[in-house]
Amino acid sequence: MRGALATRVVLVVIGAVAVAHAQLLPFVSERGGGPLSVRSMGRCPPANFSAVPLDVMAYAAAPWYVQKQLPLNYQPVNELYCVRAEYTLRNPSNISAGLIANNYANRGGVNGAVQGSSKYDRNNATLLALPADTPDGSDGRLLVGPKELLDMFPRAWRSIFGPYWVVAVGPSKNATIKYDWAIISGGQPKYEAANGTCTTLPPNNRTAVDAALLAALNESAMRAPRITGRPLQPPAFDSGGLWFFSRKPVDPEATAAMTQRAQGSAVPPTDWLLTDVTAELGLDTSKLVPVQQEGCKYQA
Ligand SMILES: *[C@@H]1O[C@H](CO)[C@@H](O)[C@H](O)[C@H]1NC(C)=O
Ligand SMILES: *[C@@H]1O[C@H](CO)[C@@H](O)[C@H](O)[C@H]1NC(C)=O
Ligand SMILES: *[C@@H]1O[C@H](CO)[C@@H](O)[C@H](O)[C@H]1NC(C)=O
Ligand SMILES: *[C@@H]1O[C@H](CO)[C@@H](O)[C@H](O)[C@H]1NC(C)=O
Numbered sequence: 001m002r003g004a005l006a007t008r009v010v011l012v013v014i015g016a017v018a019v020a021h022a023q024l025l026p027f028v029s030e031r032g033g034g035p036l037s038v039r040s041m042g043r044c045p046p047a048n049f050s051a052v053p054l055d056v057m058a059y060a061a062a063p064w065y066v067q068k069q070l071p072l073n074y075q076p077v078n079e080l081y082c083v084r085a086e087y088t089l090r091n092p093s094n095i096s097a098g099l100i101a102n103n104y105a106n107r108g109g110v111n112g113a114v115q116g117s118s119k120y121d122r123n124n125a126t127l128l129a130l131p132a133d134t135p136d137g138s139d140g141r142l143l144v145g146p147k148e149l150l151d152m153f154p155r156a157w158r159s160i161f162g163p164y165w166v167v168a169v170g171p172s173k174n175a176t177i178k179y180d181w182a183i184i185s186g187g188q189p190k191y192e193a194a195n196g197t198c199t200t201l202p203p204n205n206r207t208a209v210d211a212a213l214l215a216a217l218n219e220s221a222m223r224a225p226r227i228t229g230r231p232l233q234p235p236a237f238d239s240g241g242l243w244f245f246s247r248k249p250v251d252p253e254a255t256a257a258m259t260q261r262a263q264g265s266a267v268p269p270t271d272w273l274l275t276d277v278t279a280e281l282g283l284d285t286s287k288l289v290p291v292q293q294e295g296c297k298y299q300a
């Protein structure tokens with residue numbers, strides 16, 4: 001009974017946040033890429049595409065409001081209203097323990113039904129963002145996934161969580177928050193899109209990726225029968241993503257700057273110490289959907 005309940009809860013969590021991304025699993029990438037993958041042509045991801053150095057404390061010091069983003073299985077267009085991300089340190093003296101991601105959104109319209117993760121999830125399911133390769137996330141690379149999956153798969157969680165790379169930031173005059181805007185990519189943009197740009201989402205449909213990830217998760221679950229009691233049957237998963245974050249709910253100036261930066265046009269950095277000067281991002285911005293933030297009440 002207890003085990004069955006736990007399994008059900010985990011599945012609800014998976015369904016609610018669906019953050020396990022396929023692209024960290026190498027074999028999934030190969031299958032998911034298919035013949036249209038630019039991997040074979042070598043143009044995507046752009047040379048030296050990477051995350052930027054990040055002060056995670058400052059990054060998490062104030063909420064972020066999504067200006068534009070790619071619609072995803074777990075964030076469809078119908079739910080892109082008043083989208084806000086708030087991060088709190090799990091352990092204020094140890095960034096390695098990661099951040100709790102409190103994602104907030106309305107469904108159907110501005111101030112519509114509230115949904116999200118962690119404190120906004122109706123099952124109170126905690127969503128975590130953990131440093132991927134460094135103790136303090138200072139390379140700008142995090143991994144996002146449900147705490148339940150971390151607890152269930154203490155060794156395999158890295159291949160189940162989804163990559164969250166901060167690939168560009170706009171400097172802030174406020175030293176506490178350091179950044180006024182940020183571009184987040186769901187890992188490497190491996191696939192070619194329009195006009196030679198790159199995207200994290202496969203051009204063909206994602207059935208193959210989802211099926212492969214499902215099989216991989218199922219395999220992990222089968223290896224840990226003591227915990228799950230039975231195979232996992234996860235619903236649809238997603239991979240990739242692209243988000244434009246601003247500290248201000250409505251911020252057309254930052255959105256314009258992020259669009260330019262994402263596409264790779266040169267934007268003279270206002271502060272060379274803070275602004276990354278890495279290779280062009282060369283990202284496809286044509287599929288980004290504007291997120292309405294006007295009039296949002298943002299339930300506490
Ligand atoms: C910080 O947290 C990580 C991950 O939870 C843990 O492995 C490490 O021992 C902690 N460090 C300290 C100094 O508590
Ligand atoms: C949600 O979880 C947090 C942390 O475990 C706890 O403090 C809080 O009371 C829970 N809220 C609900 C509604 O279960
Ligand atoms: C800097 O940002 C923090 C967090 O939003 C805020 O509390 C503080 O008032 C800001 N400081 C200034 C000088 O604007
Ligand atoms: C590709 O570039 C052309 C010419 O600049 C532009 O008109 C078109 O909208 C672009 N397509 C996409 C999908 O961005």
Ligand SMILES: *[C@@H]1O[C@H](CO)[C@@H](O)[C@H](O)[C@H]1NC(C)=O
Pocket residue numbers: 205206207208
């Ligand atoms: C996606 O691919 C699967 C398997 O190749 C196929 O059955 C399905 O019709 C495709 N869906 C779309 C929308 O193209």
Ligand SMILES: *[C@@H]1O[C@H](CO)[C@@H](O)[C@H](O)[C@H]1NC(C)=O
Pocket residue numbers: 214215218219222231232233
């Ligand atoms: C999970 O694995 C078991 C045992 O290999 C298999 O019988 C079952 O069909 C698998 N389920 C899925 C959804 O892949």
Ligand SMILES: *[C@@H]1O[C@H](CO)[C@@H](O)[C@H](O)[C@H]1NC(C)=O
Pocket residue numbers: 047048279
């Ligand atoms: C990639 O980085 C290497 C090493 O820093 C550099 O030599 C090369 O020019 C970079 N390539 C591009 C396209 O920026």
